[in-house]
Every structure is written in structure tokens, then in C-alpha cells.
Amino acid sequence: ETGVTQTPRHLVMGMTNKKSLKCEQHLGHNAMYWYKQSAKKPLELMFVYSLEERVENNSVPSRFSPECPNSSHLFLHLHTLQPEDSALYLCASSLRGGGTEAFFGQGTRLTVV
Amino acid sequence: GESVGLHLPTLSVQEGDNSIINCAYSNSASDYFIWYKQESGKGPQFIIDIRSNMDKRQGQRVTVLLNKTVKHLSLQIAATQPGDSAVYFCAENRRVQGAQKLVFGQGTRLTINP
Numbered sequence: 001e002t003g004v005t006q007t008p009r010h011l012v013m014g015m016t017n018k019k020s021l022k023c024e025q026h027l028g029h030n031a032m033y034w035y036k037q038s039a040k041k042p043l044e045l046m047f048v049y050s051l052e053e054r055v056e057n058n059s060v061p062s063r064f065s066p067e068c069p070n071s072s073h074l075f076l077h078l079h080t081l082q083p084e085d086s087a088l089y090l091c092a093s094s095l096r097g098g099g100t101e102a103f104f105g106q107g108t109r110l111t112v113v
Numbered sequence: 114g115e116s117v118g119l120h121l122p123t124l125s126v127q128e129g130d131n132s133i134i135n136c137a138y139s140n141s142a143s144d145y146f147i148w149y150k151q152e153s154g155k156g157p158q159f160i161i162d163i164r165s166n167m168d169k170r171q172g173q174r175v176t177v178l179l180n181k182t183v184k185h186l187s188l189q190i191a192a193t194q195p196g197d198s199a200v201y202f203c204a205e206n207r208r209v210q211g212a213q214k215l216v217f218g219q220g221t222r223l224t225i226n227p
Binding site: 002004006031033035041042043045048049050055056090092094096099100101102103104105106107 | 144145147149154155156157158159162164202206209210212213214215216217218219220
């Protein structure tokens with residue numbers, strides 16, 4: 001248990017569905033991240049939030065929409081996804097300022113059918 | 114560039130032996146590096162980190178070595194155990210407006226043989 005909780009753990013959705021992934025941390029961190037992990041690819045950074053402000057959008061398609069309502073919660077809203085979006089989506093958090101490790105959640109295994 | 118690369122995608126060692134996992138990075142300005150372990154069905158777990166003003170750092174059964182001259186990082190695991198079987202990632206930690214941006218390598222799958 002890292003202190004970062006993601007729900008759901010598994011999600012199967014159709015290409016016309018709308019769903020949301022949730023991430024929650026109570027570590028007192030003030031930066032949160034979404035990563036995508038596909039087979040045979042390195043972890044890809046998608047979004048970075050620092051003090052609830054988005055500071056990086058790593059060329060992610062608009063069908064992925066992040067939301068950070070407060071420093072403890074992070075969402076990833078999904079709509080009209082493609083099968084190639086099937087992957088493990090990982091949330092992480094850290095202290096703002098750099099130079100400290102990020103803590104990861106267990107991830108949401110997403111399958112788009 | 115932003116590449117962080119690994120020399121070998123898989124590594125098998127006998128239980129009890131020492132293992133060494135290597136990593137090359139390309140950004141000479143990087144000042145902080147992390148090793149993560151990822152077991153099947155779990156998220157990456159922090160193992161050890163090192164700052165660029167250090168050459169070596171030791172933890173419990175793990176040692177990270179940093180060679181800034183050749184931009185090379187290694188993770189040494191002593192007396193490997195079955196529970197060490199996992200994928201190991203090195204990550205280069207960069208800053209983006211006060212937060213951090215972890216650039217990960219491909220990962221090395223370590224298998225411990227009984």
C-alpha cells in the first residue's frame with residue numbers, strides 16, 4: 001500500500017462510453033500525475049498537476065480529460081476512446097519542488113472494446 | 114534528448130546471487146534519478162534514488178551507482194530472493210513548474226531462478 005488509491009482497478013468500456021478514473025492520495029502531496037503504461041512501451045507521462053493547476057499536457061488526445069478538484073484527488077475522464085487506448089493507467093503523487101520520489105497507485109487496467 | 118534507456122530487457126539470475134541492472138540516460142543536466150520495481154498487477158514501487166552530486170548510494174540489499182561521465186546508472190541487488198522477481202525501471206526526474214516529470218526507461222525483467 002503506497003498511500004495512492006486508484007479506482008476502479010479494472011474497467012471495460014465501449015468506444016462510445018464515457019467513464020472516469022479516480023485517484024486519491026492522503027500523503028500530503030501537492031503534485032499529481034497520470035501515466036499510461038502499454039505493453040512493450042515505457043511509462044508515458046500524460047498530465048502533471050502542481051498545486052491543482054495543470055502544468056503539463058504531454059500531447060494527449062482530447063478524448064482524455066483530467067480534473068484535479070483538490071490536492072488529494074485526481075480524475076481522468078474518458079470518452080470516445082479507441083481500442084489502442086487500452087492500457088494500464090497509473091496515478092502518482094509527490095511533493096512539489098522536485099527531488100523526491102513519486103508514489104504510484106496500483107493502476108486501472110482499461111480495456112476498450 | 115529525453116531518452117532513458119536500458120541495456121537488457123531481461124535478466125535471469127540464480128537465487129542468492131547478486132544482480133546488476135543497467136541504465137543509460139541522455140540528458141547530462143539531469144540531477145536526480147530513481148529506481149522503481151514493478152511486480153505483476155501492481156504499480157511501480159520506489160526502491161532507491163540518487164542525486165547527481167553522489168556516485169553511490171546504498172540501501173537494504175540494493176546499491177545504486179551513478180557515472181555521470183558516461184551517463185550511466187546501475188542497480189545492484191545483493192543475495193537475490195524470489196521476491197525480487199519483477200520489472201525494474203530507472204527514471205530520470207526533471208522538473209516542470211515546480212512539479213516533477215519522470216522519464217522512464219523501457220524496463221528490465223528480472224527473473225530469479227531457484
